[in-house]
Amino acid sequence: MRRVEGMRKASVLGVAAVLLVWAGVSRVEAQAEYRFVRIVGGTPEGSWGITGSKLAELINRSVKGVTASNSPGATVANVVTVNEARAQLGISSADAVHEVYYGLDKWKGKEAKNVRFLAALHTVPAHAFVRADSPIQEFREIATKPLRIQGYTKGSITHRLVEHSLSIFGSSMEDLQKRAGVIQYVSDGPAVEMMRNSQLDLIFRNTGAPSSWVLEAETSMSLRFLKMDNAYLKAITARIPGLVVESIPAGTYKAMKDDYKTFSVVTVLIVPAGMPDAVAEGITASLWDNLEEFKKIGGFAKTIKFDEALRGNTIPVHPGAARYYRSKGVKVEN
Numbered sequence: 001m002r003r004v005e006g007m008r009k010a011s012v013l014g015v016a017a018v019l020l021v022w023a024g025v026s027r028v029e030a031q032a033e034y035r036f037v038r039i040v041g042g043t044p045e046g047s048w049g050i051t052g053s054k055l056a057e058l059i060n061r062s063v064k065g066v067t068a069s070n071s072p073g074a075t076v077a078n079v080v081t082v083n084e085a086r087a088q089l090g091i092s093s094a095d096a097v098h099e100v101y102y103g104l105d106k107w108k109g110k111e112a113k114n115v116r117f118l119a120a121l122h123t124v125p126a127h128a129f130v131r132a133d134s135p136i137q138e139f140r141e142i143a144t145k146p147l148r149i150q151g152y153t154k155g156s157i158t159h160r161l162v163e164h165s166l167s168i169f170g171s172s173m174e175d176l177q178k179r180a181g182v183i184q185y186v187s188d189g190p191a192v193e194m195m196r197n198s199q200l201d202l203i204f205r206n207t208g209a210p211s212s213w214v215l216e217a218e219t220s221m222s223l224r225f226l227k228m229d230n231a232y233l234k235a236i237t238a239r240i241p242g243l244v245v246e247s248i249p250a251g252t253y254k255a256m257k258d259d260y261k262t263f264s265v266v267t268v269l270i271v272p273a274g275m276p277d278a279v280a281e282g283i284t285a286s287l288w289d290n291l292e293e294f295k296k297i298g299g300f301a302k303t304i305k306f307d308e309a310l311r312g313n314t315i316p317v318h319p320g321a322a323r324y325y326r327s328k329g330v331k332v333e334n
């Protein structure tokens with residue numbers, strides 16, 4: 001009897017040992033998959049491109065065994081890319097992440113449930129401006145005039161916010177086209193050049209404040225910022241989870257004589273759900289443990305605050321990131 005019991009114990013211990021070995025191998029394999037972290041952000045000259053480059057630098061310096069590189073991307077595309085684990089760290093906006101993760105509108109049935117939240121970074125305020133000599137006086141005129149508007153790229157936050165804004169004012173992209181308006185899918189430099197040459201009426205763009213390309217635009221033409229009324233701001237922030245009402249301080253631009261009340265999207269970092277906890281925790285630490293250095297990347301980064309690390313988030317926080325936050329006394333609810 002004792003011999004049988006001994007054999008059973010040995011068998012159980014053997015199985016346990018095998019399982020532990022398998023678990024260890026699985027952890028090593030999972031870790032190996034994340035030796036290379038591809039970051040997807042934005043255009044090289046934009047705030048997201050600059051952010052991605054600095055994150056890669058910090059990760060390479062701080063996270064042992066991980067090599068990071070930065071690549072261009074776009075707001076919604078970055079969520080999809082991270083969801084499919086074709087990138088290991090994505091820069092997006094809280095509103096876009098919410099929309100794709102929960103399968104809203106055109107994403108119904110294509111939910112990005114493989115995405116996890118890592119951190120909230122800087123806010124990116126909306127700028128709506130025209131040439132100073134433009135006949136356009138109010139932002140709501142986008143719903144009634146045949147305007148030529150920058151759309152940046154299809155699927156970008158710029159394009160999506162133009163769509164939402166038209167809808168709030170009772171119009172649509174189709175209506176804009178019917179009244180001979182047009183969306184110009186051009187980046188910031190060409191958009192400024194087109195406005196300078198009277199080929200573009202309105203630039204409505206979320207960008208860091210101050211933004212270098214807006215400052216440069218003011219060197220060659222006079223601008224005027226269009227007021228966004230409280231009713232519109234209430235509607236846009238209620239419609240899109242993750243947006244916040246903020247003001248750009250007077251004097252940020254020559255044309256900004258008073259504080260400019262607007263809304264901002266919250267820049268966020270996302271990772272695949274399958275990222276090992278240790279890697280996610282290491283990336284989170286590489287950011288927040290070097291925050292003062294990180295904030296030197298540009299004026300737009302001054303809004304980054306550790307006590308707002310979860311700002312605008314509506315999806316699960318990665319367990320590795322959550323572990324870091326809890327170690328710093330931040331309450332995380334998943």
